[in-house]
Amino acid sequence: MSRPTTKQPIPWKFMLPLVLSAMMNPLNSTMLATALVTLCNSFKITIGDGAILIASLYVTATVAQPFMGRLADIYSPKKINAIGTYLVLLASAVGIAAPNLGWLIVSRVILGIGTSAAYPSAIALINRKYANEQQAVPGNVLAIVAISSQVSMILGPSLGGVLAQVFGWRGIFFINIPWVIIILMLSRGIQNFPGAKTEGNKKFTTQMDIVGVLLFGSFLLTSLFALTEHDYLLVAGIAGCLLMVALLIWEWHHQSPFIDIRLLVRKPQLALVYVRTLATNYILYLLLNAVPQWIQVVKQIAPAHTGLIMLPMTLMAISVGLLISRINRPVLQNVLGVAVMLVACLCILSFNAAMPVLVIIAFLVIIGAADGINMIANQSLLNQEAPPDQKGVSFGLYRTAGYIGAIISGSQLKVVFHHGVTDAAFHRVDYFALISAVILLLLLIPLFVVKKMPRAEIL
Numbered sequence: 068m069s070r071p072t073t074k075q076p077i078p079w080k081f082m083l084p085l086v087l088s089a090m091m092n093p094l095n096s097t098m099l100a101t102a103l104v105t106l107c108n109s110f111k112i113t114i115g116d117g118a119i120l121i122a123s124l125y126v127t128a129t130v131a132q133p134f135m136g137r138l139a140d141i142y143s144p145k146k147i148n149a150i151g152t153y154l155v156l157l158a159s160a161v162g163i164a165a166p167n168l169g170w171l172i173v174s175r176v177i178l179g180i181g182t183s184a185a186y187p188s189a190i191a192l193i194n195r196k197y198a199n200e201q202q203a204v205p206g207n208v209l210a211i212v213a214i215s216s217q218v219s220m221i222l223g224p225s226l227g228g229v230l231a232q233v234f235g236w237r238g239i240f241f242i243n244i245p246w247v248i249i250i251l252m253l254s255r256g257i258q259n260f261p262g263a264k265t266e267g268n269k270k271f272t273t274q275m276d277i278v279g280v281l282l283f284g285s286f287l288l289t290s291l292f293a294l295t296e297h298d299y300l301l302v303a304g305i306a307g308c309l310l311m312v313a314l315l316i317w318e319w320h321h322q323s324p325f326i327d328i329r330l331l332v333r334k335p336q337l338a339l340v341y342v343r344t345l346a347t348n349y350i351l352y353l354l355l356n357a358v359p360q361w362i363q364v365v366k367q368i369a370p371a372h373t374g375l376i377m378l379p380m381t382l383m384a385i386s387v388g389l390l391i392s393r394i395n396r397p398v399l400q401n402v403l404g405v406a407v408m409l410v411a412c413l414c415i416l417s418f419n420a421a422m423p424v425l426v427i428i429a430f431l432v433i434i435g436a437a438d439g440i441n442m443i444a445n446q447s448l449l450n451q452e453a454p455p456d457q458k459g460v461s462f463g464l465y466r467t468a469g470y471i472g473a474i475i476s477g478s479q480l481k482v483v484f485h486h487g488v489t490d491a492a493f494h495r496v497d498y499f500a501l502i503s504a505v506i507l508l509l510l511l512i513p514l515f516v517v518k519k520m521p522r523a524e525i526l
Contacts, residue, residue: 077208081196084253085189088148089212090219091155091246092182096124097223098239102231109236110168117168120175126291127179129470130284135180136187136463137325140456141275144191147459149254151184156247162240174240186216187463194450194458206443209450210392213442214385279318279325286310287467291474326464327457337452337461339513341468343401344445346507348472350408350500351438354415356480357496358431364488365420366427379428383435384442391440397451398514400444405507408437412501419490 099106099121107117139147154177162174189212197204230238289310293303318324331338362373391400414430446465453461483496 077205077211078196080253082193082208082211084250085148085185085192086211086215087246087250087253088152088185089189090215091185091243092128093216093220094223094226095178095182095239095243096121096128097220098227098230098242099124102227102236102239105231106171106236112168119168120171123172123175124179124182125470125474126288127176128183129291129467129474130287131180131183132187132466132470133283133325133460133463134280135184136191136459136461137275137280139184139188139191139459144188144195144459145254147184148188148192149251151181151188152247152250152254154178154181154184155243157181159240159243159247163237178243183463183466186212186466187459187461190450190462191459194455198455204450206392206395206447207389209446210388210443213446214388217384217388217438217442276318276321276323276325279314279321282310282314282317283325286314287471290471325460330454330457334452335513337449339510340445340449340452341464343507343510344449344465344468345472345475346503346510347404347408347441347445348469349476350412350472350503350507351434351441352473353476353480353496353500354411354434355438356476357484357493358415358434360480360484360488361418361490361493362427365490365493366424368424376424376428377431380431380435380438383432384439387436387439388443391443392447395447397444397448400440400447401514402511404437404440404444405504405511407433407440408507409501409504411437412497412504415497415500416494418493418497 103117103120106120107113110117135147135151158174158177158181161177162171165171165174190209193208193212194204197208226242227239230242234241286307289303289307293300293307314326315328318326318328359373359377362368362376368376391403394400411430411434414433418427418430446462449461449465450458479499480496483492486492
């Protein structure tokens with residue numbers, strides 16, 4: 068049993084390669100945003116056709132995150148992390164040499180799989196390191212992983228723009244090569260880390276629930292199709308429901324399931340972490356995508372100046388994230404996160420065309436605080452609730468839940484802003500965010516109630 072940790076220095080030699088590898092997924096997800104126009108002009112295709120390059124990585128990562136996490140649990144998180152890194156190298160080479168859009172899509176799919184290995188395997192390795200030392204994982208260690216991902220997501224568009232300007236669109240693929248080389252060099256120090264391998268006597272093929280993976284992937288892809296292609300909502304919705312039922316039945320009866328349904332029933336706190344993560348990301352991405360559009364269209368502020376207006380929000384998210392990680396009390400972190408989220412949503416309701424920019428920045432700082440608290444709170448609670456031998460798949464599912472929340476928000480913005488960005492449409496977006504924040508508030512209740520309830524053993 069792990070003993071509580073006292074304040075201790077961060078093991079940077081161990082952490083740095085894991086942090087750098089975990090940064091690759093959000094970085095590659097967002098770098099393309101500012102390089103897409105250059106790429107499309109080079110291949111003489113429309114922005115609409117080029118957008119499939121963005122979607123291909125998101126969709127691949129949504130399915131691949133828990134899959135690679137499960138591999139890390141049953142095989143070796145160190146080796147899965149390394150395999151993912153080599154896949155990024157392969158994807159970058161394919162992307163640089165790509166003669167057409169088809170090969171670029173192949174590159175982005177491989178990139179989605181490779182970068183998806185990093186985060187869940189990193190969390191699994193971190194937990195095994197501290198378990199080997201009979202200590203709980205310090206909150207600031209998990210915070211570094213979360214905040215580094217946040218920083219790379221924000222850095223992506225700026226870095227992508229610079230690379231596209233200096234090296235052309237191939238620069239966003241080339242940058243991964245020195246990044247990977249640095250990771251591989253730094254990783255040599257943790258190759259022989261005790262506990263890095265899973266001690267199991269079963270064969271890989273018997274441990275990996277291939278049918279469960281296929282059902283889960285099909286369910287996610289069908290659901291994402293329903294969210295993005297509204298003309299086929301009914302058909303895709305019915306297919307998604309059937310696949311979900313099939314997945315639940317299969318996983319319930321499987322001895323070594325990909326998604327442990329029985330565990331989620333026994334530990335509703337764990338299941339609710341994913342629901343809260345989805346809802347939190349839905350709200351944050353709804354606001355983070357709607358606010359810049361409102362500033363540019365309604366306030367008529369240039370994109371470059373809009374980026375500067377958003378910068379204090381980003382700095383606040385990072386600062387608050389580092390600060391809140393020191394509390395190391397997941398329930399309190401979640402309560403604070405939801406409270407600040409509610410305040411942020413209420414502030415957004417007051418936005419109007421006549422509002423001074425300084426007031427807008429002040430309210431955006433509150434959104435940044437909500438972002439910083441919640442990205443630490445959900446991750447901390449998940450690490451507390453997830454079983455030690457399922458850290459990889461648990462954190463992979465955590466990322467998947469976040470992606471789904473982001474995709475839902477994007478789909479909703481497409482509908483609400485269909486006739487243009489106005490004060491009324493912007494407020495309608497915030498009403499959805501506010502309702503979701505109230506739901507998040509209600510989802511806090513089980514954190515206090517479930518521990519008092521007798522635990523029924525589910526067979």
